[in-house]
Amino acid sequence: MLFITNRFPTQSIRTRVNRNFTFDLNNNAAGNSVYYCERQGLDDYLEIGSTAFLQRLKEADVRQVLIYLHGFSNLPEDVFAAVAEFQGLCDAARPGEVLAVPLVWPCDNDLGVVKDYWDDQESADMSAFSFARVLQRFLDWREGEQFEQDPTPCLKRINVLAHSMGNRVLRETLRVWRKYSLPGGVPLLFRNTFLVAADIVNESLEEGHSGELITHASRNVTVYFASDDLALRASKASNLKNRIASRRLGHSGPEDMSRVGRNVFAVDCDDVNTRYDFPKGHSYFRSGTTFGEPGVVFRHLFTALESGRVFPEDETRRMTILRE
Structure with a gap:
């Protein structure tokens, strides 16, 4: 599994291609450096560098790439397990359609959900500076900064899925990217942006609000929500x-x-949501009532991935309720 992270390694912070990479799980500071890596097995990671990473994406036998931004209080192996589940569902639905690539940002490793929540908010905000550089790297790569040995452009579509506090990471990344690199505005980079159980205020996507750039950078923005999401109730209380x-x-x-x-x-x-993720009702976008079997939320999301349209049967429709 390919992944990008700004978590500190236990080794030197200087990039060294083809070295073993070990997460420093006791350090949840957001690093300024980013590392382009491959997970080879449980707690077994290799740093491959951005050039090889992007070439691997280009050569992957898939039509689309999906950037996966996880929520708070997730350590790397938690993230990789979730992405592996999501990737398995995609492969079963249509082999060769989607490659999921997680961006692993630094969540806390101590006890106490409330303490984790506030520590992770700070890490989410600070991660924006490093991940904005990742987006710029993607843009340069897509728009002509090709490798001498393979100058043909990459035509894969790019999508993003942000879960829970990962939406805060996405919001701040786009804000920082525009402020420091794109004064004229962000480009239309994403085909689909899926905001699942988003832990940001519900006015965020409106004009003049902090998440407006998400709508500028995306062809489609789909918000999946549930009023009885217990994790977000805790967030609201905090x-x-x-x-x-x-x-x-x-x-x-x-x-x-x-x-x-x-x-x-x-x-x-x-x-x-609570049927798929009892009792929290927070991670309801992957498997349904049986692990490895797609739920109705995943099926809706994957249809949008395939078609590029959220409601292909009705171009005027903007809202729906999902039921089994």
Whole structure:
């Protein structure tokens, strides 16, 4: 499995191609450096460098790449297990369609969910600076910075899936990328952006708000939400303690659909989320009631991946409720 991370290694922070890479799990600071790596097995990682990494993406026998941004309180092997489950579902649905590539940002490794939550918010914000450079690297690669031995452009479509606090990482990454590299605005880089159980305020995607750039960078933005997501209830309680009073996007969907772009779609998962992820109802976008069997949320998401349209049967539709 290919992956990118800004977590510190126990080795030198200087990139060395083809060295063993070991995560420093006791350090949840967001590094300025990023490492392009391959997972070869359990706790077995190799740093391959950006040139080889991008060439591997280009040569992969798939039509599309999906960047996977995980939520808070996830250590690397937790992330890899989730991505392997998602990749298995994709391969079963249509072999050769999608390659999932996780961006592993530094979550905390101590006890206490509330303490983890606030530590991870800081790490999510600081990770934006390193991941903005990753997006710029992708853009340069797609728009002509090709390798001398293989100058043909890469035609694979790029998508992004952000889960939980990964939405905060995505939001801040695009904001930092525009501020420091793209004063004219972000490019249309993503075919689909899937915001699942998003731990950001529900006005975020509106014009003038912090997540507006997500809609500029994406052809389609699909928000999956569930009002009884217990993890987001804990998030709301934590934010209220710090005088941040707003519903989460992953709880209610966009606050007002008339105030977000026409490329934003809302999908209510309230009828299935706790059945798929009992009791939290937070990670409901992969398997259904049986591990390894796709749930209705995954099937909806994968249809959008294949077709490039959220509701291909009705081009005017912007909202739906998912049921078995």
